[in-house]
Amino acid sequence: MLEGKNVLLGVCGSIAAYKSAALVRLLVKAGADVQVVMTPDSTNFITPLTLSTLSKNPVYHEYFKPETGEWNNHVELGLWADIMLIAPASANTMAKMASGLVDNLLTAVYLSAKCPVYFAPAMDLDMWKHDATQDNINQLKSFGNILIPPGNGELASGLHGEGRMAEPEEIVAFLQADIKKGLPLVNKKVLVTAGPTHEAIDPVRFISNHSSGKMGFALADELASLGADVILIAGPTVQLSKYKSIRRIDVLSAADMLDACLAHFETSDACIMCAAVADYTPTIVANKKIKKNESYFNIELKKTTDILKTLGTQKRSGQVLVGFALETNNEEDNAIEKLRKKNLDLIVLNSLNDAGAGFKNDTNKVTLIDNALNKTVFELKSKTEVARDICVKVIDLINK
Template structure:
């Protein structure tokens, strides 16, 4: 998969730098031509000689150590990279890259780079959640950077929390998935919905659900990486939307219905990952509803079923729905697929550990008219999205072959 690919591996100064050796080795074993750039701080944790031996190339640390007079090293490296990986990426390195600082070999190379970038953060949990770091990560995401989320476990500082570098095997999987995507969906128009809807009771209160938007965002990001033209319709979310897609923000189920139906006819693939409210208050109060008595009774009415509406309207589109269940997953998933005229259903038990709302992982089963297609183990939502879209692309190709 990685044969012939030139990868720059940036290693920065955190205790997790020692994992850079394993990552470098695995990338080389997978066929990549790996060029390592270390910060001076990283060299305090692991020797350049180790990375030189594993990569079979000189390791770059000093911007001013120009070994080949025919080229400028940081420009030459940036120009020839198919992918840049920064692992571990410290808070300091993330801040430099996000804000365009260039005071060492790695940050200078990053400023000259035009290739895709994959960042694997690693730091103390409080640093990872600091508003400045969060904003820097958002800036990088807006510019198209990809991420391998840090794991939860024992940190060097003693905390057991989120912030440890993803395992080298997981980073390699993300790299392989990136190169595997190619142009699988080139020329296809993909419409994705994400997040939860908000149904207002009054200006300060509303009904909603736990959806973070992460699954829908991962699907939109994966579709873009596979060459599709992507429109993302998002309700209430707590995650950062991917860069490079058309983003349409909505609030209520009605607004999402209108936004989706307006764009449905021009779509090739529609993925309905949003968690849309089934009911809304009959009356929306213009002013804040005041307390009056010991109880409050709300009258709710059904919202329009968006997925069923699309199933009734579709004319050749591949329609994918989601089924978040707590029991008897297969029966409910197949029933939903049939009733709503879907081509695929992504089903999961939201009560299972590692699945459902807000998390970075999911455990899903994919169903088609023929029944269970694939049962996926616990994977990152990015990997789930990629596997789903591979199935979608295969079905689109199969349909084209039958009609030709």
């Protein structure tokens, strides 16, 4: 759930600041881009160099760099973040946050942040229990800030009780669980196919098409960002997924893709067949390289199994099946015929007649047609934006 997220970590002056190193490491390991902002006092507990090395980003703790006079823009930092996490959050900083007092870069960034703000308090037992601290926490919660409760254990003073900052592993788990709650495709399994297939002629030659896999990979990334458990079946392509959570299965031929789809379709809530699967494959595959002898050379081809039609016959009630139609003529009629013949819930139509659409481009222009023949026409967009539009419709179909 943290993959690809911009996480702004605020570190306050507390002995618990030593845990910030482990916290940064865990956030980076989870796939987040981490930027650290420290209060001046926190640098007495852990060095900016340590956190900069672990985060692979500069660490900010002053309004400007004295040696150059360059301003550390708190507004830009606040806008950059998808999540702001203040851990450890000291009693002093929480009081400033609650009252709107801005006397350091961290509190300035806090007031500029437009994203969800999480705070993990760290302090001694009596400070934690004090009415002023509890009032400040309630005030922060009323602002919509999210408390990560402290643990119970040995404190720096030697006392035992509440006030100990949650462990880094607990904080990361809390963030992941909280983010996951608000995503529309949590606990939904979505199968996506992408790229071309290669149909072997001999050990060195094959029949294929110009599909790059860009559209299918964009869809897989968007679905993962929405909380889905994504299985991506990919033909030969150089594309890479943005999210480590995506389970990628590499295949070569149409037959390989069919087998992989059948292995996972039954347990999927939705399936988006974006791959450009070969319609024909050689009847005989030579086991040695075919030598160039004759002026003419014929290859006998046979039809491959229609994967989309096969899945359409197996589709259960409530399962969503999406196909693609790349057309050059009678585009809409052909797409609707495919939608009906293959028992689809949605078809994504694109035309090679539209400039900027089709294979290899970073853009696409699509029309979505559902099984009630409701039609939505979109302008030319990046494939990332097209993936978002398709996923909005898929979510509607899943929730019907």
